[in-house]
Amino acid sequence: xxxxxxxxxxxxxxxxxxxxxxxxxxxxxxxxxxxxxxxxxxxxxxxxxxxxxxxxxxxxxxxxxxxxxxxxxxxxxxxxxxxxxxxxxxxxxxxxxxxxxxxxxxxxxxxxxxxxxxxxxxxxxxxxxxxxxxxxxxxxxxxxxxxxxxxxxxxxxxxxxxxxxxxxxxxxxxxxxxxxxxxxxxxxxxxxxxxxxxxxxxxxxxxxxxxxxxxxxxxxxxxxxxxxxxxxxxxxxxxxxxxxxxxxxxxxxxxxxxxxxxxxxxxxxxxxxxxxxx
Numbered sequence: 674x675x676x677x678x679x680x681x682x683x684x685x686x687x688x689x690x691x692x693x694x695x696x697x698x699x700x701x702x703x704x705x706x707x708x709x710x711x712x713x714x715x716x717x718x719x720x721x722x723x724x725x726x727x728x729x730x731x732x733x734x735x736x737x738x739x740x741x742x743x744x745x746x747x748x749x750x751x752x753x754x755x756x757x758x759x760x761x762x763x764x765x766x767x768x769x770x771x772x773x774x775x776x777x778x779x780x781x782x783x784x785x786x787x788x789x790x791x792x793x794x795x796x797x798x799x800x801x802x803x804x805x806x807x808x809x810x811x812x813x814x815x816x817x818x819x820x821x822x823x824x825x826x827x828x829x830x831x832x833x834x835x836x837x838x839x840x841x842x843x844x845x846x847x848x849x850x851x852x853x854x855x856x857x858x859x860x861x862x863x864x865x866x867x868x869x870x871x872x873x874x875x876x877x878x879x880x881x882x883x884x885x886x887x888x889x890x891x892x893x894x895x896x897x898x899x900x901x902x903x904x905x906x907x908x909x910x911x912x913x914x915x916x917x918x919x920x921x922x923x924x925x926x927x928x929x930x931x932x933x934x935x936x937x938x939x940x941x942x943x944x945x946x947x948x949x950x951x
Contacts, residue, residue, distance in 0.1 A: 760801050761913040761950035766794040768946030772812050775937040782832065783816035790942055802848060808840040831873040836938055838924060839865045840886055854894050856916065861887035866926035866938050884926025884939060892916035892948055916948040
C-alpha cells in the first residue's frame with residue numbers, strides 16, 4: 674500500500690529507531706468517516722466500510738425523495754380538497770325547442786318541417802370541466818297517411834308519430850372561473866331511440882334502435898344578473914349556479930323499412946333551456 678508523505682512526527686523517548694508513536698485505535702462505531710485511520714496518513718477503504726457507506730447514501734436518498742414527495746403532494750391534496758368542497762358536483766338541465774327530422778317527405782305527411790321537442794338531463798361532474806350524464810326527451814307529431822292513387826295522393830287516415838331518444842353522454846365545458854359570464858360546451862355519446870307510430874284504423878308500430886348524437890352550445894350565467902335570486906336559490910335549494918343556454922344537437926338512429934331500405938329517425942334540434950348546478 675503506498676504511503677502518503679506526512680508532516681514530521683515526534684519520536685518517543687527510548688524507542689528503537691525513529692518510528693511514530695502508535696495511535697490508539699478509533700472506535701469504528703464512533704468514526705464518522707468510512708475508512709481506516711492510519712498514523713502514516715494512508716487511506717485504506719475496506720469492502721465492509723464501502724458497503725456501509727453505500728447503505729447510508731441510499732437511506733439518505735430515500736429520505737430525501739420521501740420528503741420531496743410530501744412537500745409536493747401535500748399542497749396539491751389540500752388544493753384538490755378545497756376545490757372539491759367548493760365546486761358543484763351535479764347539474765340538471767330542463768330544455769325545449771324545435772326538432773327538424775331527417776326523414777324524407779316529413780313535411781308532406783305531417784304538414785311542417787319541424788316538431789316540438791322537450792327534455793331533461795342529469796349529469797355528474799368528474800371534473801369542473803368534464804361531466805357524464807343521462808338525457809331523455811320526447812317529440813310528437815300528428816299528420817295524414819297518404820297512398821298514391823292515379824296521379825295524386827289520397828289520405829288514408831290520421832297518423833301519430835312519437836319518439837323518445839335516451840342519450841348517454843360525455844360533455845366538456847369551457848368554465849375556468851365560477852363567475853364566468855359565458856361558458857361554451859360540446860359533447861356527444863350513445864343514443865337509444867324509442868319510437869311509436871299509430872295509423873288510425875291500422876294498428877301501431879313500435880320499437881327501438883341504437884344510434885349516436887353530438888351537441889354543442891353556450892351557457893349564460895344568470896347569477897350576476899339576479900344576485901338576490903341566486904342567493905335565495907342557494908339558501909333554499911343548494912343551487913350553486915343557474916345558466917340560460919342555447920344548443921344545437923344532431924342525432925342519427927336508422928331503422929329498416931319495408932320492403933327494403935332504411936330511414937333516419939334522428940335529425941337536428943335547436944333547443945334552449947336552463948341549467949342548474951348543485
